[in-house]
Each structure stands twice: as structure tokens, then as C-alpha cells.
Amino acid sequence: MKDIILEENNLNKLKKLVRKYKYNSDIYIKFKYNNKLYSKPSKKLDKYKNYLEVIETFNIKDRRKRISHIYDYLCNYFDEDMRKNNYCEFENGTCIANRLGYSVHDNNGCCYQYKKGLCKYLTKNGCSNPNPSCKIFMCEYLNKVKKVPNYSTRKVYLTNCFFSFREHLVFRRNYFITKKEFLDKYFKKIKM
Numbered sequence: 001m002k003d004i005i006l007e008e009n010n011l012n013k014l015k016k017l018v019r020k021y022k023y024n025s026d027i028y029i030k031f032k033y034n035n036k037l038y039s040k041p042s043k044k045l046d047k048y049k050n051y052l053e054v055i056e057t058f059n060i061k062d063r064r065k066r067i068s069h070i071y072d073y074l075c076n077y078f079d080e081d082m083r084k085n086n087y088c089e090f091e092n093g094t095c096i097a098n099r100l101g102y103s104v105h106d107n108n109g110c111c112y113q114y115k116k117g118l119c120k121y122l123t124k125n126g127c128s129n130p131n132p133s134c135k136i137f138m139c140e141y142l143n144k145v146k147k148v149p150n151y152s153t154r155k156v157y158l159t160n161c162f163f164s165f166r167e168h169l170v171f172r173r174n175y176f177i178t179k180k181e182f183l184d185k186y187f188k189k190i191k192m
């Protein structure tokens with residue numbers, strides 16, 4: 001087992017290291033700051049949060065656990081952004097595109113599956129099945145009228161460090177399914 005120690009002045013090497021060693025289970029990364037070693041985000045080091053998230057993920061060597069961690073991370077990341085910016089402007093079960101007639105349906109946002117109808121995971125309290133593809137999706141109203149920049153796993157530092165082209169696609173295109181189904185699909189499509 002080998003630890004690679006990064007410091008403030010060489011944190012910019014992190015992405016390269018992840019790309020090179022992400023499947024090496026003998027190499028761990030740590031961040032040294034004020035003579036202390038860190039391997040996950042810490043409130044004290046908020047300005048290095050993005051880097052520490054990558055380091056934490058890199059040090060998860062079991063592939064399913066790592067992808068599961070990334071899955072949860074992305075769901076929280078986009079939830080937080082949506083909460084902050086309120087792009088969809090939900091009110092009483094309708095989003096802004098429903099209310100203005102820009103969507104096919106009059107309510108429940110875009111939680112509808114082609115030819116199957118309302119998604120079975122939608123409850124009166126909202127979505128009961130966090131799914132990153134659903135969270136990344138933005139409709140034409142948001143893109144073209146409201147001019148909201150598209151969500152993308154490419155814009156997230158963590159996934160930008162870890163993902164290949166195919167992994168970005170898998171995370172973008174698997175709506176309506178559970179986490180277990182999603183991870184099963186991921187491991188069928190992505191070989192090491």
C-alpha cells in the first residue's frame with residue numbers, strides 16, 4: 001500500500017493522479033495541510049472541499065461502493081443547486097413549464113415516462129427515488145426560454161476527474177430506475 005501526499009501547491013495534480021490510478025487498489029491519496037493529513041471533506045477546509053471529495057472517492061477501492069458514492073454525491077449536488085436556484089418553480093404540484101403550457105403535461109413537472117404515464121416513484125411528497133439522470137434533465141423551457149445552463153456531469157469536478165465519455169453518458173441517460181437497477185446497468189456497460 002502506498003500513500004501519495006498532496007499539498008496546496010500540487011493539488012492541481014489530483015485529476016491526473018485519479019485518471020492514472022483510479023483502478024489501483026494499493027494507492028491512496030491524502031492531503032497535507034498544516035502538518036495534518038486529510039482524506040475526506042472537513043469543515044475546517046471548506047475551500048478544498050472539491051478536492052477532498054475527489055480524494056475521499058478515490059480512496060474507496062470497491063468499485064460498486066465507489067460508484068454508489070458518486071451516485072449519491074450527484075443526487076445531492078443537483079438537489080442542492082435546484083433548491084438554491086429554484087429553476088423549476090414548483091407550486092402545488094405544477095412546475096413553471098406546466099403552468100405556462102411549455103410541457104406536454106399540466107402538472108407533476110416532467111415525471112412522465114413515454115407511453116407509460118406518470119412515474120411510479122412520484123408520491124404526494126415528490127420523488128421517492130433519487131436518480132441522477134432525472135436530476136440532470138432540463139426541459140426546453142428551462143434551456144431555451146429561461147436560459148438556464150444545462151446541468152452536466154462534465155461540469156462537476158468530481159465526475160470530471162473520474163468519468164470516461166461512456167460513464168458520463170450512462171449517468172445522463174438512465175431515468176426512472178432505482179439505484180440498484182442503475183448500478184447494475186452501469187456495471188454491464190462499463191468494463192474496466
Ligand code: SF4
Nearest residue numbers: 088095097109110139
Ligand atoms: S425540467 Fe422543465 S418540465 Fe421538468 S420540472 Fe423542471 S421546469 Fe418542469
Ligand code: SF4
Nearest residue numbers: 111119121122127134
Ligand atoms: S424517478 Fe425521476 S421521473 Fe420518477 S418521480 Fe423521481 S424524478 Fe420523477
